[in-house]
Amino acid sequence: MIVTRFAPSPTGYLHIGGLRTALFSWLWARKNGGKFLLRIEDTDMARNSQQAVKAIIEAFDWVGMSYDEEVYYQSKRFDIYKEYIDKLLTDGKAYKCYMTKEELDVLREEQMAKKERTRYDGRYRDFNGTPPVGIEPVIRIKAPLDGIITFVDGVKGEINIASSEVDDFIIARSDGIPTYNFVVAIDDALMGVTDVIRGDDHLYNTPKQIVIYNALGFTIPKFAHVAMINNEQGKKLSKRDGAVDVMDYKHNGFLPEAILNFLVRLGWSHGDQEIFSIEEMIKLFDPKDINKSSSSYNLDKLYWLNSHYIKQKSDDELSFLLVDFGVDIINNSKKSDILNATKERAKTLVELSSQIKLILEAPKSYDEKAFAKAFKDESAKELLKAFGSSLEALKPQAKEDYHKALEDFVSQNSIGFGKIAQPLRLALLGELSGAGLDEIMEIIGLDESLKRIENITKG
RNA sequence: GGCCCCAUCGUCUAGCGGUUAGGAUCCAUGGUUUUCAUCCAUGUUACCGGAGUUCGAGUCUCCGUGGGGUCACCA
Numbered sequence: 001m002i003v004t005r006f007a008p009s010p011t012g013y014l015h016i017g018g019l020r021t022a023l024f025s026w027l028w029a030r031k032n033g034g035k036f037l038l039r040i041e042d043t044d045m046a047r048n049s050q051q052a053v054k055a056i057i058e059a060f061d062w063v064g065m066s067y068d069e070e071v072y073y074q075s076k077r078f079d080i081y082k083e084y085i086d087k088l089l090t091d092g093k094a095y096k097c098y099m100t101k102e103e104l105d106v107l108r109e110e111q112m113a114k115k116e117r118t119r120y121d122g123r124y125r126d127f128n129g130t131p132p133v134g135i136e137p138v139i140r141i142k143a144p145l146d147g148i149i150t151f152v153d154g155v156k157g158e159i160n161i162a163s164s165e166v167d168d169f170i171i172a173r174s175d176g177i178p179t180y181n182f183v184v185a186i187d188d189a190l191m192g193v194t195d196v197i198r199g200d201d202h203l204y205n206t207p208k209q210i211v212i213y214n215a216l217g218f219t220i221p222k223f224a225h226v227a228m229i230n231n232e233q234g235k236k237l238s239k240r241d242g243a244v245d246v247m248d249y250k251h252n253g254f255l256p257e258a259i260l261n262f263l264v265r266l267g268w269s270h271g272d273q274e275i276f277s278i279e280e281m282i283k284l285f286d287p288k289d290i291n292k293s294s295s296s297y298n299l300d301k302l303y304w305l306n307s308h309y310i311k312q313k314s315d316d317e318l319s320f321l322l323v324d325f326g327v328d329i330i331n332n333s334k335k336s337d338i339l340n341a342t343k344e345r346a347k348t349l350v351e352l353s354s355q356i357k358l359i360l361e362a363p364k365s366y367d368e369k370a371f372a373k374a375f376k377d378e379s380a381k382e383l384l385k386a387f388g389s390s391l392e393a394l395k396p397q398a399k400e401d402y403h404k405a406l407e408d409f410v411s412q413n414s415i416g417f418g419k420i421a422q423p424l425r426l427a428l429l430g431e432l433s434g435a436g437l438d439e440i441m442e443i444i445g446l447d448e449s450l451k452r453i454e455n456i457t458k459g
Numbered sequence: 460g461g462c463c464c465c466a467u468c469g470u471c472u473a474g475c476g477g478u479u480a481g482g483a484u485c486c487a488u489g490g491u492u493u494u495c496a497u498c499c500a501u502g503u504u505a506c507c508g509g510a511g512u513u514c515g516a517g518u519c520u521c522c523g524u525g526g527g528g529u530c531a532c533c534a
Contacts, residue, residue, distance in 0.1 A: 009534045044533055101532065108531095117461050118530065138532055156464065165462055165530085173532040180534050203463065204529045227465070227527080234526060262471090265483090269472055272482040291472075294527060298470045301484050311497080345496035406493065417493045425494070433495035 002034030003193045006067075007184065009041040010052035013245035014059035016297075017199065017229045017237060020263040024226060025197045026065050027264070027285040037191055038067035042075045043183055059246040063256040064278070072191070074183050081178040084186055084216060085139055085171060093215045094171060096137035097124040119167040139172035141182075141211060149207040154195070154224030155290045161207045169208055181205055185212035188221060197224045197287060200294070224287040226267060227294035237297055253325065253348030255313070258306035265301075267291045275308065307347045315339050318352070325353035327360075334443050337399075341435035341443065359440055362452050363430025370432045374422040381457050383413070384423045388453040395446060402438035427456040 004025035008018055029036035038060070042048040053071075060067065088094035097120075099107075108118045125142060144163040153159050171182035178186075184205070188196060203225045213220045231241040243249055249259055261276050268291065270276075270284045310318070315336045319329045329335050338356055346352035375381060387409050396402045410417050425432055428440050428449065441449045 007534090011534080041534060047533070097532095104532085112460090115460060153464095159463075161463070167530095170532055175532080177532085179532070184534090199528095200464075201528060202534095205534090225464085225528095230527075232470075236527085265471065267471090272473060274471090274483050293465050295472090296470060298484085301471060304484060307497090342496095344498090403493080410493080421494055431495095435495085437493070 001192075002029055002032035002195055003037065003191065004029045004034065004195050004197060005037035005039055005188070005191065005193050007039045007041050007187075007198075008056055009044070010048045010050075010056060012052050012055070013247060014056045016244050016246055016249075016263070019059065019063065019246050019259070020229065020266060021198055021226055022060075022065065023063075023260060023263055024224075024268070024285070024287065024290070025195075026067075027281050028195060028197065028287060029068075030282045031285055034194075035068040036066075037069060037072065037193070039072040039187060039191070040074065041180065041184070042073055043177055043180065045075070045177070048075075055247065062247065062250055063260060072187070074187065077183070077187070078177070080190070081172075081183055081186055082176075085178065085182075088141065088171070088215055089139065091215075092142075094139050094141045095124060095127070095168075096131070097140045097168075097170075098127075098132050098135045098137045099124065100135060117165075120169070122168055125168060136174040138170045138174050140168040141171050141215060143168050143208075143211045149210055151206060151210060151220070151223060153203075153206075154197070154222055154287045155227075156203075156225060156292055159203070159206070161204075163207075166207050166211060171212070181208045182212060185209040185218070186216075189213060189216070189218035193221050195222045195224065195287070197226065200225045200227045224290065226290055227292060229266060230294055230296050232296050232298055234296060241297065242299070253350035253352070254302065254306050255309045255321075255349070257309045258302060261305050261309075262302045266295050266297075275305075303347045310343055310346055310349070310352065313343075318343065321349055322353055322356070325349050327353040327356050329356065329360075337439065337443050341439040345434070355434060358429045358431065358434060359443055362448070362455065363426075363428075366426055366430050366456065370426055370430075374426045374432065377419070380419070380423045383415070383420055384427065384453055385457050386413075387420055387424065388450055388457070391446060391450060391453075396441070397446070399436075399438045399442040402441045406437060423456070424453070427452050 006018075006022040006025050008014065026036045028034075038057075040053055040056075042053075057071070085094065089096075099120075104120070107121060111118045120140070124137075124140070131137070143166045147163045149161050149163055149166065151159055169181065170179055172178045187193075188209075206223055206225075210220055212218075229237055231237050237244055243252060246259070257278070260278065260281070264276055264281050264285070265274065268285065268289055270289065276284070313321075318339055319332075319335055322329065329338055332338065338359065341359070342352055342355040346355060390409055391405060394401070394405050396405050406417075406420070410420060421437060422432060424437055425434065428437065428444075429435075434440075444452075
């Protein structure tokens with residue numbers, strides 16, 4: 001059985017890049033009928049928060065990614081880690097190191113001065129003298145002194161790293177709390193994780209974790225390291241580049257379908273296909289098709305996908321989603337007219353909601369420039385008034401009636417369509433572009449249409 | 460700096476030794492539309508550089524160059 005996991009450290013929100021690796025892991029587990037685990041890496045007590053855990057789980061819920069079993073917290077598993085540390089100690093595969101932080105700093109400075117790679121010098125590796133008093137030791141693992149650590153990465157292929165690059169790293173701090181690379185290896189092994197799909201930035205942790213696996217006789221899982229997502233300048237994605245918190249996308253009016261579709265195509269592809277439903281992703285995803293190179297983050301396609309999925313949503317679904325954006329048309333009898341008039345010109349739910357508000361709420365003011373443009377002809381106001389009168393006489397109801405009213409008015413007065421359309425649209429919406437005039441008037445009805453015409457012409 | 464990874468249109472990507480180097484997005488133009496948008500059509504734009512290997516190289520090898528990652532008692 002395939003078991004994958006997502007293992008965030010709860011230091012803040014769920015990062016958009018993190019969501020992508022989580023998505024890859026999730027897809028791979030679901031495709032194979034395996035398990036997808038969520039494990040919170042909170043061994044650094046100083047930096048975690050329960051709130052961050054909540055935020056991460058909330059983001060998972062929002063995009064609809066489900067994890068199996070309970071949420072694991074490493075902070076609740078210290079007993080387990082201790083057991084394995086003791087085992088390594090008694091087996092002579094790990095040892096206590098009494099070097100202080102200060103001494104370590106001195107060593108590092110010396111190495112840097114000599115332009116050497118900074119690494120622990122192994123001074124306590126074979127120490128069996130009397131330990132210095134008053135120093136709580138750290139525990140270090142005995143890493144191989146020579147040779148090469150090799151593993152086959154699922155996306156990058158064979159990776160070889162000289163053992164000399166991996167020093168006797170610390171597996172438990174002086175306060176007894178185990179460190180990242182140790183607990184990850186223990187947990188992945190104990191939880192039966194078969195496929196570790198994670199960011200490229202963990203590539204160098206892999207040989208370290210392999211050292212642990214080997215020391216404890218665990219089976220080494222498959223690794224797949226996914227290249228980073230950079231910003232448009234090719235640099236690391238940061239808050240300056242816009243939304244990196246997954247939940248920001250929710251608030252900005254993006255649909256989870258669009259986010260997931262966007263993310264799955266960032267680094268992964270299936271021929272020329274661009275649109276993937278969740279079911280298709282699950283069916284088609286394979287880590288072997290993940291691109292080796294890093295990709296740049298560019299929102300153009302996300303907007304395109306989002307508008308695609310907005311158009312696909314049913315009226316009920318959309319009206320439900322719109323509530324969070326200040327528009328409640330769930331029980332509006334004109335719901336589908338309203339949505340049909342607006343959803344094709346909205347890239348986000350934010351845009352959609354503001355377009356709907358424009359129709360539903362009479363304009364409170366008119367943009368100065370737009371007004372000047374629409375009413376630059378002296379005759380414009382009279383024309384609009386006349387159109388209002390003709391509506392009063394015709395009493396149109398359906399969209400088609402309004403359409404005909406407009407056509408007839410234009411031909412009877414021998415004017416171009418723009419002469420009446422521009423002032424009328426401004427009257428109805430307060431803006432010069434938007435939904436079809438006939439659609440708007442049908443939705444708001446004759447009385448409201450006349451009222452809005454009167455409002456702009458009375459002055 | 461050491462080590463590791465990467466390199467096709469602006470961006471996301473297809474390509475797996477022989478292609479007019481394909482798709483998507485963006486942009487531009489035209490059409491449909493009573494405006495805008497949608498939709499449709501068309502178009503501009505790419506194999507980082509240099510050596511090899513080969514009858515033939517975007518594809519294989521090497522060397523440059525550029526970019527990224529990583530070098531904690533963080534995760």
